[in-house]
Amino acid sequence: MREAVDTFRRDIGVKPSCEALGLGRATYYRTKASPGVEKESSLGAPNPPPRALGPEERRQVLDLMHSERFMDQAPREIYATLLDEGHYLCSVRTMYRILEQESEVRERRNQLRHPVYEKPELLATAANQVWSWDITRLLGPVKWTYYYLYVILDIFSRYVVGWMLTRQESAALAQHLIEATCHKQAIQPNQLTIHADRGSSMTSKPVAFLLADLGVTKTHSRPHTSNDNPFSEAQFKTLKYRPDFPERFGSIEEARAFCQSFFSWYNQEHYHTGIGLLTPHVVHYGLAEKVIEARRNVLGEVYRLHPERFVNGPPQVNPLPKGVWINRPPSE
The missing domain is CATH 3.30.420.10 (Ribonuclease H-like superfamily/Ribonuclease H)
Structure with a gap:
């Protein structure tokens, strides 16, 4: 595979060559750095770790845990029982790993699942x-x-x-x-x-x-x-x-x-x-505009008499909000 990339790279480059052959550029450069060692395993399916159980051993462990004798016991209990009988198949963690790969590990307790409450707006x-x-x-x-x-x-x-x-x-x-x-x-x-x-x-x-x-x-x-x-x-x-x-x-x-x-x-x-510094009674019974207009007249008269005291222009009355939210949406 590396030799094929070496052949085509002169004409179309490394990246197009690797993409056409389905080879990662990192893999190509890694094998090129060690020309005496061809890492065939990296070009196809990865080899299993040398300490991993083989398929037959995994099936033997799974069948044992599925057996009528051990089907209701936890992996730690199975492990201890086998040790007392002079047998060792794998570690407790490997038992859990095999069960997890078979989708047989979950929470056994009937736990309460809290519903998702919608935020009121x-x-x-x-x-x-x-x-x-x-x-x-x-x-x-x-x-x-x-x-x-x-x-x-x-x-x-x-x-x-x-x-x-x-x-x-x-x-x-x-x-x-x-x-x-x-x-x-x-x-x-x-x-x-x-x-x-x-x-x-x-x-x-x-x-x-x-x-x-x-x-x-x-x-x-x-x-x-x-x-x-x-x-x-x-x-x-x-x-x-x-x-x-x-x-x-x-x-x-x-x-x-x-x-x-x-x-x-x-x-x-x-x-x-x-x-807007109004009383709740004024707002609730529709008197807000009248009060705001009276306040605006007072401030206008003050500005007319002493404009030099207001460097930012005529003073403004605090407005009444057009709407009041409980949990305003981000788009508003």
Whole structure:
């Protein structure tokens, strides 16, 4: 084969000659470097390693492992049994290698296969299109006592459309809150998507049946992925980082009074950076353009009186986002 390449290389070169003969150039150069040794094995099928078992020996090992005596034993047990009887066929690793080549090695335990959860991608371009809801615990008066705060949030306006504080977490209570909030906001069939994590109340059948009856689409976060429900998580952080948020509540009445005051402040007075420094109430009820125009007039008047103070031109009002995403796709 090397001599044929030597013959044609003068006319067409080494690379075309090797390609025409089906010979690798590295093989040609390697055999050419040792002219006294013709490595015929590299030109055809590779020779098996000298320490490898022959075909008959491999068949003997495989038949032995398939025998009724050893068919339910592991290769290590087979190896030890044969040694005690004065026989040696091959190593334990070789037994496993033979079984693997016959596709007979796999996990024997009935292990749980986790399904692949699809990443939720939700877009809201107006209020009452996508709601996010979650439950957090508030510490009670003594250790191991909690109150459960249910909160439903509109992700476009950040407006808390519904909340409830109870002594226990229950699918029936969640069903009642969602139904009452949908009626209060006059939600029509096929108008709304409600997103939540995979808590027991969120994935319960009563809630699923209610949403189906109301014509509301439900979506869920992936397991252990808090970023799939960012707006509810951020709202809970705002709640618990308030200066007057207590370490513990003395009673459920005290906790409800605090939440009543907080959510009134949050909806009516809290200027939210994610919605152009507007309050959730202004955005949710369609007053944003009016407020933005008033702010634009104020800044325009200031620029008219003192243009030298604005080196980059007239100051601009923070705009209201055109859309709010949960997990924006890379193409958007």
